[in-house]
Amino acid sequence: MKPNINLLKGLIYIAGPYQHKNGRECSQEEILENIQKAEKASIEWILKGWAVFTPHKNNSGYEKYEKIHDELYSVEWLRRDLELLSRCDAILLLDGWRGSIGSVVEYEFAVKEEMMIFYQDNKENFIENFQRSQNKHQ
Secondary structure, eight states: OOOOOOOOSOEEEEEOOSSEETTEEOOHHHHHHHHHHHHHHHHHHHHTTOEEEOHHHHSTTGGGGGGTOTTOSHHHHHHHHHHHHTTOSEEEEOTTGGGOHHHHHHHHHHHHTTOEEEETTOSSHHHHHHHHHHHHTO
């Protein structure tokens, strides 16, 4: 007998502060906290039926190479993240995302690409996604 495998709802990108928050560089402890928050959100969305891409987990620890290789710097990591975001159906913005330059750029990219946008605090989810779907049908 074949297993009953339901298709996933799509691929969602988890965006939030990683190594910069509110215009300052995070401590190593804060980076670990940011990774844990992203991981927790990832599990929540996996349980909701989504495939999840979490750059916090994918890039964890790579910031140490910025000091060794001049060509590896925050903008370069962001460029790679945007490539991966372009393959996603939706983005989840974690609490505090507005204080992260990278997350703001990812949000702007998602808006430009007319992706579904979800917010961890859920306040804006319905309104923004409804407006986006209405604009697609006009």
